[in-house]
Every structure is written in C-alpha cells, then in structure tokens.
Amino acid sequence: MHAPDRDYHPETRLVHAGTLRSSYGETSEALFLTQGFVYETAEECEERFQSTTPGFIYSRFSNPTVAMFERRMAAFEGAESARATASGMAAVNAALVGQVRAGDHVVAAKALFGSCRWVVEDFLPRFGVASTLINGLDLDAWRNAVRPNTKVFFLESPTNPTLDVIDIAAVAKIAHGAGARLVVDNVFATPLWQSPLTLGADCVVYSATKHIDGQGRCLGGVILASEAFIQEHVHMFLRQTGPSMSPFNAWVLLKGLETLHLRVRRQTETAAAVAGALAGHKAIARLVYPGRPDHPQAVTVAKQMSGGSTMVALDIAGGKAAAFRFLDALKLVRITNNLGDAKSLVTHPATTTHQRLTAEQRAELGIGDGLVRFSAGLEHPGDVLDDLVTALNAV
Numbered sequence: 001m002h003a004p005d006r007d008y009h010p011e012t013r014l015v016h017a018g019t020l021r022s023s024y025g026e027t028s029e030a031l032f033l034t035q036g037f038v039y040e041t042a043e044e045c046e047e048r049f050q051s052t053t054p055g056f057i058y059s060r061f062s063n064p065t066v067a068m069f070e071r072r073m074a075a076f077e078g079a080e081s082a083r084a085t086a087s088g089m090a091a092v093n094a095a096l097v098g099q100v101r102a103g104d105h106v107v108a109a110k111a112l113f114g115s116c117r118w119v120v121e122d123f124l125p126r127f128g129v130a131s132t133l134i135n136g137l138d139l140d141a142w143r144n145a146v147r148p149n150t151k152v153f154f155l156e157s158p159t160n161p162t163l164d165v166i167d168i169a170a171v172a173k174i175a176h177g178a179g180a181r182l183v184v185d186n187v188f189a190t191p192l193w194q195s196p197l198t199l200g201a202d203c204v205v206y207s208a209t210k211h212i213d214g215q216g217r218c219l220g221g222v223i224l225a226s227e228a229f230i231q232e233h234v235h236m237f238l239r240q241t242g243p244s245m246s247p248f249n250a251w252v253l254l255k256g257l258e259t260l261h262l263r264v265r266r267q268t269e270t271a272a273a274v275a276g277a278l279a280g281h282k283a284i285a286r287l288v289y290p291g292r293p294d295h296p297q298a299v300t301v302a303k304q305m306s307g308g309s310t311m312v313a314l315d316i317a318g319g320k321a322a323a324f325r326f327l328d329a330l331k332l333v334r335i336t337n338n339l340g341d342a343k344s345l346v347t348h349p350a351t352t353t354h355q356r357l358t359a360e361q362r363a364e365l366g367i368g369d370g371l372v373r374f375s376a377g378l379e380h381p382g383d384v385l386d387d388l389v390t391a392l393n394a395v
C-alpha cells in the first residue's frame with residue numbers, strides 16, 4: 001500500500017487511494033481485462049514465479065485493476081491488507097474456511113444472513129469443523145460457547161434483517177481471551193459508519209455488491225485484515241481455489257467507491273427520515289432503526305457506529321397478508337432482495353433471504369411474517385416517504 005494513502009481524509013482516499021497509473025497516464029483507472037501477463041525472458045518469468053521480482057502473474061492470483069480496488073478498500077478501512085473475491089459469500093466463506101481445519105470449533109451469532117448461516121451451520125461440520133450458534137447480543141452466551149478448540153468467532157452487526165447491534169469490542173475481547181479470532185460481516189453498517197478492526201476485530205468482510213457498488217451492477221466481495229492474517233489464512237486459499245474477482249467488476253467497484261460517502265450519507269439521511277415519519281403509523285407494530293433513541297441497543301450504537309443506517313426494519317401489523325398488501329401497493333420502492341442500492345428497495349425476509357429457516361428459528365430471531373426490510377435509495381426522500389405512507393395506508 002502507498003503510505004500517503006493513509007494521510008488523507010476518508011473521502012479523498014475513496015477517490016485516489018491505491019491508483020496504479022499505467023504509462024499512458026490515464027485519469028480514470030484502467031481496466032486490465034487480461035487473464036495473465038507476458039515476460040521478456042524466461043529468466044524474468046522464473047523470478048516472477050519465485051517472487052524474487054515483483055509483478056503480476058495470472059489474474060486468478062492478482063490483477064492491476066483488482067489490486068487497485070483492494071488497495072483502495074484497505075486504505076479506506078484502515079486495514080493493512082485486502083483481498084477481493086467474486087461475491088460477498090466468497091469473501092465470508094474464504095475468511096472462515098481459510099482459518100479452520102478438522103477438529104476446530106467456530107462460534108457465531110445465530111442472526112446471520114441466510115447463506116452465512118448455512119456455511120457455519122451446514123457446510124463447516126461436513127469437514128469436521130464443529131459450530132455453535134448463539135444469541136450474539138448475550139455476552140455470556142459467547143463466553144459459555146467457548147471450547148478448548150474454538151478458533152473463530154463470527155458475527156454481523158447490525159444484523160440482517162432485524163438491525164440488532166452487537167457489541168463488537170466486547171465480543172472481540174472474549175474471542176481474544178479464548179485464543180480465538182473475530183470475523184465481522186460489516187455489510188449493514190457500511191465502511192463509512194463502522195470500523196470493526198478499530199473495535200478489535202481481526203478480520204472484516206463485505207459483500208461489495210451492496211453499498212460499495214451501490215448501483216445494482218455487479219457482485220463482489222472483499223476481506224480486510226492485517227498482512228499477517230491475510231498471509232496465514234486467506235492468501236493461499238484464494239489463490240489455489242480461485243473465487244477471484246473479475247477485473248471488470250473491480251473497475252465498476254472502484255468507480256462505486258468514489259461516490260460511496262455521498263451515497264451512504266444521503267441514504268442514511270433518507271432512512272432516518274423514513275424511520276422518524278413512520279414510527280407512529282398505525283399499520284406498523286414495531287420499527288427498528290439504529291440511531292433512534294428507542295433502538296434496543298442504542299447505547300452500543302452510540303459507542304461503535306459513527307452514523308445510523310441506510311436500512312429500516314418495519315414489522316407490519318397483521319402478518320404476511322398485511323406485509324404483502326403493503327409491498328404490492330408500493331409504486332416507486334421496488335420489491336427485491338438486494339440492499340444498499342441507488343433505488344429504494346424492500347424485502348420480505350421470511351419468504352426470501354430467511355425462508356430456509358423454520359418458522360421457530362425465524363421467531364427466535366425476531367423475523368416475523370410481518371417483517372419488511374427497507375433499504376433507502378438515492379431518490380428524493382419526499383417521493384420515497386409518500387410511496388411508503390400511501391402503501392401503508394392501503395394495508
């Protein structure tokens with residue numbers, strides 16, 4: 001990483017950090033759509049493979065456009081190192097699987113995005129890695145779940161879709177006391193509002209598909225940690241198993257990073273306005289928004305997040321039928337399963353992202369049939385609010 005990348009304000013780093021300008025001196029980052037690289041001599045090729053001279057070899061290992069994205073993300077997050085992946089799930093999977101082997105044990109908060117929960121609950125045990133899912137809000141549950149072979153703690157905060165906020169610093173302390181490492185999925189917080197590494201986490205993962213692109217164009221993921229962590233747990237796993245990010249997607253995501261702070265700030269303002277305006281609506285049984293004083297973990301929010309959220313959780317009174325009437329009455333806000341997009345979006349978790357869980361498992365997580373997850377977009381806040389209120393009045 002270029003040392004000066006660290007000295008600028010975050011907004012400046014999002015525009016400039018990590019740039020590798022080619023000999024043409026292009027203003028906008030170059031897109032290197034190449035599978036690999038050629039060498040002037042066989043000796044040079046041999047040295048490159050032996051890592052005795054620096055340079056790119058093959059785009060499954062690294063690529064200049066992907067490297068620019070990784071460097072920019074690392075500079076923004078304040079991490080020593082980053083690795084990009086084809087999707088957010090590729091990042092989560094690599095960050096977890098890369099750290100464990102048969103006989104190890106993983107502890108995770110049970111309020112996880114559906115696919116993350118599948119990796120912990122179903123996939124890891126196939127290879128002899130035991131896992132325990134606990135209530136991430138309960139610090140004693142983390143302590144009690146520790147076994148002599150516990151290697152990894154894993155959580156997301158705010159949680160998807162209920163927006164509970166877990167105390168990252170406290171969980172990191174428990175992890176380290178147990179000789180384990182903490183991985184945090186920071187998708188819902190965004191890198192603008194929460195820095196898990198500063199709070200004591202050992203590794204941060206993102207679905208770059210969300211706010212980092214933020215315009216619904218491509219998938220991507222990124223893993224951020226110390227250089228030692230990346231070298232020990234991530235580097236070889238990615239290089240040899242191949243869930244690499246396409247240079248094209250890296251280029252799109254670099255462009256996304258340039259505007260991330262503007263978009264996320266605006267989306268957060270809109271989400272806060274929506275939460276404030278809808279809180280007392282008769283069609284809503286419960287509304288959760290990190291940043292409101294009535295958030296169940298308001299103290300933790302104030303301690304570890306520098307901004308609210310781009311998301312609001314709305315429990316529509318009347319269960320699934322009422323939630324579907326609300327969703328179907330929307331004209332501007334679109335029904336989908338993505339989030340952090342330029343377009344305001346709504347999701348019904350019980351029938352989409354969390355449909356794999358049993359009704360009891362969903363109830364335990366607070367995911368009722370009336371729950372709707374709202375993701376604020378970049379439209380005029382007044383238009384979004386009008387659409388939401390009109391649809392709620394139709395319930």
Ligand SMILES: Cc1ncc(COP(=O)(O)O)c(C=O)c1O
Binds near residue numbers: 089090207210220
């Ligand atoms: C919290 C969280 N983690 C991980 C993912 C996976 O990301 P991707 O869809 O880019 O694989 C998602 C979304 O899909 C998510 O919401």
